[in-house]
Amino acid sequence: MTAPSKAPLQTQSLVKRYGGLLATDNVSLSLVHGELHAIIGPNGAGKTTLIGQLGGELQPDSGDVFLQGECVTALPAADRALRGLARSYQISSAFPEFTVIESVALAKQAHGGQSFGAWRALLKRTHLVDAAEHAIAKAGLSHRISQRVSELAHGERRQLELAMVLVSQPKVLLLDEPMAGMSHQESMKVVDLLAGLKGQYTLLLVEHDMQAVFALADTISVLVNGAIIASGKPENIRQNPDVRSAYLGDEELPE
Amino acid sequence: MTSSLFFIQLLNGLQLGVLLFMLSAGLTLVFGIMSFVNLAHGCLYMMGAYFAATVYAATDSFVAAGLAAVGGGGLLAALVEWVVARRLYARDHLDQVLATFGLILFFNELARWVWGASPFYMNVPPALSGTLNILGVMYPMYRFAIISAGLIAALGCYLLIAKTRVGMLIRAGSLNPTMVAALGVNIRLLNALVFSLGGALAGLAGLMSSPILSVQPGMGEPILILVMIVIVIGGIGSVQGAFYAALMVGLIDTAGRAFLPMLLREFIDRSTAQAAGPAIASMLTCIFMATVLALRPQGLFPVKNK
Amino acid sequence: MKARLTLVITAGLLLVLAILPLYARWLEEPFLLTFSTRALILALAALSLNIVLGFGGMVSFGHALYLGLGAYSVGISASHGIDNGAMQLLMTVMLCAVVGLATGWVCLRTSGIGFIMITLAFAQMFYYLFVSLKQYGGDDGLSISLRSNLVGLDMSAPLTLYYSSFASVLAVVVWTQHMVRAPFGMVLQACRMNERRMSALGFHTLRYKLSAYVLSCVIAGVAGFLYANLTGYASPAYLAWTVSGELIVMVVLGGMGTVLGPLVGALTLLGCEELLKGMTEHWPIILGPLIVLVVLLARRGLFGLALDWDARHAQAKVKP
Numbered sequence: 001m002t003a004p005s006k007a008p009l010q011t012q013s014l015v016k017r018y019g020g021l022l023a024t025d026n027v028s029l030s031l032v033h034g035e036l037h038a039i040i041g042p043n044g045a046g047k048t049t050l051i052g053q054l055g056g057e058l059q060p061d062s063g064d065v066f067l068q069g070e071c072v073t074a075l076p077a078a079d080r081a082l083r084g085l086a087r088s089y090q091i092s093s094a095f096p097e098f099t100v101i102e103s104v105a106l107a108k109q110a111h112g113g114q115s116f117g118a119w120r121a122l123l124k125r126t127h128l129v130d131a132a133e134h135a136i137a138k139a140g141l142s143h144r145i146s147q148r149v150s151e152l153a154h155g156e157r158r159q160l161e162l163a164m165v166l167v168s169q170p171k172v173l174l175l176d177e178p179m180a181g182m183s184h185q186e187s188m189k190v191v192d193l194l195a196g197l198k199g200q201y202t203l204l205l206v207e208h209d210m211q212a213v214f215a216l217a218d219t220i221s222v223l224v225n226g227a228i229i230a231s232g233k234p235e236n237i238r239q240n241p242d243v244r245s246a247y248l249g250d251e252e253l254p255e
Numbered sequence: 256m257t258s259s260l261f262f263i264q265l266l267n268g269l270q271l272g273v274l275l276f277m278l279s280a281g282l283t284l285v286f287g288i289m290s291f292v293n294l295a296h297g298c299l300y301m302m303g304a305y306f307a308a309t310v311y312a313a314t315d316s317f318v319a320a321g322l323a324a325v326g327g328g329g330l331l332a333a334l335v336e337w338v339v340a341r342r343l344y345a346r347d348h349l350d351q352v353l354a355t356f357g358l359i360l361f362f363n364e365l366a367r368w369v370w371g372a373s374p375f376y377m378n379v380p381p382a383l384s385g386t387l388n389i390l391g392v393m394y395p396m397y398r399f400a401i402i403s404a405g406l407i408a409a410l411g412c413y414l415l416i417a418k419t420r421v422g423m424l425i426r427a428g429s430l431n432p433t434m435v436a437a438l439g440v441n442i443r444l445l446n447a448l449v450f451s452l453g454g455a456l457a458g459l460a461g462l463m464s465s466p467i468l469s470v471q472p473g474m475g476e477p478i479l480i481l482v483m484i485v486i487v488i489g490g491i492g493s494v495q496g497a498f499y500a501a502l503m504v505g506l507i508d509t510a511g512r513a514f515l516p517m518l519l520r521e522f523i524d525r526s527t528a529q530a531a532g533p534a535i536a537s538m539l540t541c542i543f544m545a546t547v548l549a550l551r552p553q554g555l556f557p558v559k560n561k
Numbered sequence: 562m563k564a565r566l567t568l569v570i571t572a573g574l575l576l577v578l579a580i581l582p583l584y585a586r587w588l589e590e591p592f593l594l595t596f597s598t599r600a601l602i603l604a605l606a607a608l609s610l611n612i613v614l615g616f617g618g619m620v621s622f623g624h625a626l627y628l629g630l631g632a633y634s635v636g637i638s639a640s641h642g643i644d645n646g647a648m649q650l651l652m653t654v655m656l657c658a659v660v661g662l663a664t665g666w667v668c669l670r671t672s673g674i675g676f677i678m679i680t681l682a683f684a685q686m687f688y689y690l691f692v693s694l695k696q697y698g699g700d701d702g703l704s705i706s707l708r709s710n711l712v713g714l715d716m717s718a719p720l721t722l723y724y725s726s727f728a729s730v731l732a733v734v735v736w737t738q739h740m741v742r743a744p745f746g747m748v749l750q751a752c753r754m755n756e757r758r759m760s761a762l763g764f765h766t767l768r769y770k771l772s773a774y775v776l777s778c779v780i781a782g783v784a785g786f787l788y789a790n791l792t793g794y795a796s797p798a799y800l801a802w803t804v805s806g807e808l809i810v811m812v813v814l815g816g817m818g819t820v821l822g823p824l825v826g827a828l829t830l831l832g833c834e835e836l837l838k839g840m841t842e843h844w845p846i847i848l849g850p851l852i853v854l855v856v857l858l859a860r861r862g863l864f865g866l867a868l869d870w871d872a873r874h875a876q877a878k879v880k881p
Contacts, residue, residue: 055761081763089761095754098747106751109744110763116772121742164762292674339853346856348673349620353813354856356806361849368843476802480685483678491674526695534693541686544679545667552670 006069008033008202009054009085009172014063016049016226023049024060025227031172031219034199038213039206041223042246047206048090050223051176054204055087056080068171082111084171088161088178096150100141100160103149104132107164135167140189155186162193173203179212191215214238222246259392264513265506266389270398272505273405277460278478279485279497280412281332281453287492287558288428289446291340292348294355296482297475298362299335299454303328303461304470305370308377311465317380321462328458329451336450341443359476366472374469401463408459409498416494425449430558481508484544490554500555504540511536565874566867571821574828575731582723594719595791600831601726602787607811607823608733609780614809615818616746617773618753620677622805623664623684627657627778629800631785633691636703636795646711653782660687661778665771684800691797702796709790716790726787730824733780738820749773750818810852816862825864 009031016024023046031037041047052058054065056077064073072080081087095103105128109115112128123129136142139162144152152160158178165173175194179187191212197203198218207213213220214234221231224246230237237243282296306327311320339358343351379397386393416422424445428435436442468474485504489496516532523531547555578601585593606628613619634653643649664683668676697703708717716722740746748769752759759766789795798804807830815826833851837844861869 057757057761077760078763078765081761087761089758093755094758095751097754098751102747106744106747107762109747112744115744115748115764115769118736118740118743118745121739122744122747123742125744168763286674290674292677342857348677349614349809349813349817350856350860352620352622352677352806353809354853356810357849357852357856359806359849360803360845360852364843364845364849368846477685480682480802484682487671487675487678487682531693534689537689538686541682544682548667548670548675548679552675 005030007031007066008068009204010066011054012064012066014050014053014060014065016046016053016058016060023226024053024063025225027063027223027226027228029221029228029231031202031204033202035218036194036198036203036205036216037219037221038217039204039221039223040208040210040213045223046226047223048176049226051087051174051204051206055085055174081168081170085174086165086168086170086172087174088165088176090176090180094149094157094160094164097148099146099148100136100152100163101129101132101145103160104135104163104167105129108132108135108167111168131167132163135163138166139163139193155182158182158186158190162190166197171202173197173201175203175205175207177207178205179207179209187212262390262392263394264509266394266398266402267513268506268509269502270401270405270505271509272502273402273409274460274464275478275482275485275505276498276501277405277408277456277463278482279489279501280408280494281449281456282482283486283489283492283494283497284425284449285453286486288425288432288449289340289344290348290432291344292351292355293340293453294352294479295335295358295362296453296457297479298359299328299332299457299475300461300464300478301366301470301472301475302331302362303458304377304465304468304474305366305375305461306458307462308375308465308470309370311377311380317382320377321459324458324462325455326458328461329455332454332457333447333451335454336447340450341446344446363472363475370470370472372472374471375465376469377465379466397466401467404459404463408456412456412494421445421448481540484540488544488547488555490557492558493554493556496554496556496558504543507539507543508536511539515539566870567821567864570825570864570867574821574824578727582720591719594723596831596835598719598723598726598791599788600828601723601730602784602791603808603811603831604824604827605726605730605733605787606781606784607808607815607827608730608737609777609784610808611812611817611823612737612740612749612777612780613770613774614812615822616741616753617749617770619669619672619770619774620809621668621680621774621777622677622802622809623680623682624777624781624808625800625802625804626664626684626687627661627781628785628788628804629687629691629795629797630656630660631782631787632789632795632799633697633703633785634782635709635786635789636705637697639705639707639709640697640703642707644707644710646709646714646716649709650711650783650786653786654779657778657782658775661775662771665774665778669767669770669774681802681805684802684805688797688800691800698795700797702794702798705789705793705795708793709786716787722787722790729783729787734820734824741820745769745773810855813860814855814862816865816868819862819864819868822862822864826862829863 007030011027011029014024014027027050039047049058053060056075060073064071066072067080067083067085072083102122105122108128108131109122136145139159141156141159141163144156149160162178179190182190187209194203194216217234219232220234220237221228222237222243229246230240230243278296278300282293285291285293303324307320307324310323311317335358339354343354383397383400385396387396387399416425424435424440428445481504485500486497488504489500512532515535516529519531581597582594585591606624610621610624613621631653634656635649638649638652668679671679692700708715714721714725748764752766752770756766811826811830812823814830815824816822834844834848837847
């Protein structure tokens with residue numbers, strides 16, 4: 001298992017089959033530090049399966065995943081998270097009974113070594129609370145800091161997802177459709193937020209919102225039927241005839 | 256240890272196995288399709304046995320007893336489903352465990368009240384008494400009848416599930432219950448049907464068991480636990496898995512009870528070895544289950560694509 | 562925010578329990594003391610179950626196993642002449658920890674229905690084991706002539722046993738109160754709510770679930786130790802699945818996932834049983850359907866309802 005480079009996130013020939021269906025077809029990606037790399041593709045292209053393999057919830061049939069040069073294919077999700085890979089979820093129901101601050105502080109606690117402390121309250125641990133407040137502010141959710149997660153609006157839950165992902169100061173962020181179901185206004189807020197993260201963090205964004213993708217991405221890879229049919233700068237992707245034909249009837253690429 | 260003794264124990268294991276299958280088939284379907292934990296399944300078995308024994312004592316007709324057990328089991332199951340179970344399909348398993356636990360308390364005390372706490376005995380019907388010569392070994396005819404009944408029931412289940420429309424709906428329901436409901440199938444009726452089928456099979460098991468076991472309050476629970484082990488080993492929701500697992504567990508349990516005391520007698524005194532037999536047999540089945548779980552947590556024949 | 566009703570209930574309950582022996586003596590009703598001790602001991606077992614069930618969301622249907630292990634630790638050592646309570650307690654803790662670790666590891670490989678059934682199966686296995694141990698009473702159980710002597714405390718004295726049980730319950734309640742807001746408790750509850758997310762955050766969830774399970778087994782074992790001293794007996798019946806079931810009823814009836822719920826539940830269930838026993842010998846026929854009704858209608862449990870009441874009234878005060 002050779003690690004070709006020290007890229008923040010890299011895959012080599014990932015393959016995943018479900019019975020006869022090839023969900024991931026020889027995917028090789030390499031992210032550049034500080035960039036926002038977007039993955040787009042029509043429905044059923046295998047984006048969720050790919051993210052699952054990157055995050056560690058799914059095991060590929062063959063191929064490898066590298067995190068900063070280290071081969072993490074055999075590692076489960078928790079170990080990858082501790083090595084700096086953070087993932088946000090599409091369906092964000094996280095911890096309905098907890099408050100925003102509790103959820104984010106807990107996310108920070110994950111990187112605190114061990115969580116066997118059973119006497120002093122989580123929220124009395126200032127290092128956790130400070131980091132949580134900071135991340136919540138960054139995600140623009142400070143005004144709802146003591147609210148129960150179950151009472152948050154849809155857009156606010158997405159902001160919570162981002163806060164939970166940011167609090168651990170990860171090296172790579174995997175963002176699974178962070179703007180799904182958001183209003184235009186809310187999406188704009190998230191776009192601004194993500195734009196501000198570039199450079200400091202490396203982001204892999206899976207999204208359907210084409211406006212956001214073309215506004216943010218440094219690199220776009222197009223996933224169709226499990227395989228990457230094109231990968232490069234946004235302008236090149238826009239002109240690419242294969243991409244246009246793959247999207248015919250599916251999405252309109254912004255001019 | 257002679258080969259004929261070995262063969263007899265093999266048949267006994269088979270007999271226990273088919274009995275376990277009759278009980279686990281219905282239960283695994285209810286688990287798989289409605290995702291319903293039905294601890295009261297053992298009560299249906301017990302009531303089936305009581306119905307059979309009572310009717311047989313009154314009429315001396317095994318057929319009548321059979322109808323009472325199977326029909327009674329099915330009807331009682333339908334009643335339980337209508338009154339309690341269907342309100343809990345959407346609830347989490349804990350609620351189902353608690354509610355059916357309450358039902359067990361109710362049914363066991365009901366049995367104690369109506370029939371008394373002492374064991375009820377049912378005689379082997381004369382037509383099925385005596386011994387049969389199987390491959391040179393003399394085996395009780397009645398136990399052989401149990402094996403036959405069980406295999407016929409297994410065949411019946413297979414035909415129902417694999418070859419009929421209802422069976423297709425049952426299979427679809429175990430793979431994707433929401434989809435089946437969305438397709439406009441009367442899911443309420445299907446659920447009630449599955450539940451009743453399980454009850455009827457449990458009743459059948461009760462009927463076949465009563466001449467060889469004592470019919471008493473609380474007889475359902477010990478065997479229920481064995482049935483649950485069978486289901487976990489076979490794979491929840493899988494009738495095929497239940498069949499193979501039931502035979503395996505039946506053989507292991509019987510072998511443990513029969514041969515282990517003999518083995519132990521080499522090392523410890525006779526009475527202790529005799530007493531240790533059932534304990535070790537139950538431990539063996541538990542260890543078997545633990546091993547299967549360690550290697551294949553979803554069971555040996557899991558229902559795929561949940 | 563003043564949690565009024567729950568505060569009143571908690572204070573009242575603890576006060577009543579603290580002075581109950583004096584009341585029993587004044588009434589000259591030793592049965593009241595025995596009953597209350599038994600209720601406290603089973604409450605301790607229910608409190609232990611609440612850790613994995615209420616907070617962790619793991620439905621263990623085999624907790625009676627550890628009650629039994631604790632009782633037999635006392636019984637077996639007493640039959641060999643050992644009455645040193647500290648030693649017996651140590652035996653209980655170690656035995657329950659080892660068995661809990663082994664069974665917990667296997668059980669946690671499944672979840673949902675499988676978990677319930679496997680915990681039940683393991684308890685049943687040990688039930689048969691103790692039935693088969695003829696030299697320790699077998700099916701009839703083991704009579705304990707020597708009561709434990711725990712660092713000077715003579716467990717054969719009803720008052721000592723009562724206050725030891727009360728102190729244990731109090732200790733677990735206070736500890737649980739802190740635990741649920743501390744990292745360990747928060748991780749446990751979060752695993753119940755969304756285990757997948759917890760793994761993705763970087764938590765090795767099995768570690769915490771297994772630890773909670775083993776801890777819960779050990780506390781249940783301590784309850785078994787006390788129980789054997791109360792009844793003077795160790796019996797396979799202590800490991801019966803019906804006992805496990807009753808523990809679950811106590812937890813849910815009182816209020817699952819609340820700190821005081823299991824105590825409330827234990828007192829209520831056992832009180833109801835005594836009441837029903839006085840009315841008819843066929844009391845399970847009433848208790849069974851009652852449990853079904855509680856499940857269908859009062860899912861939050863008694864203490865849970867009190868907490869809801871407080872939350873509603875706190876909201877009302879906040880509104881302008």
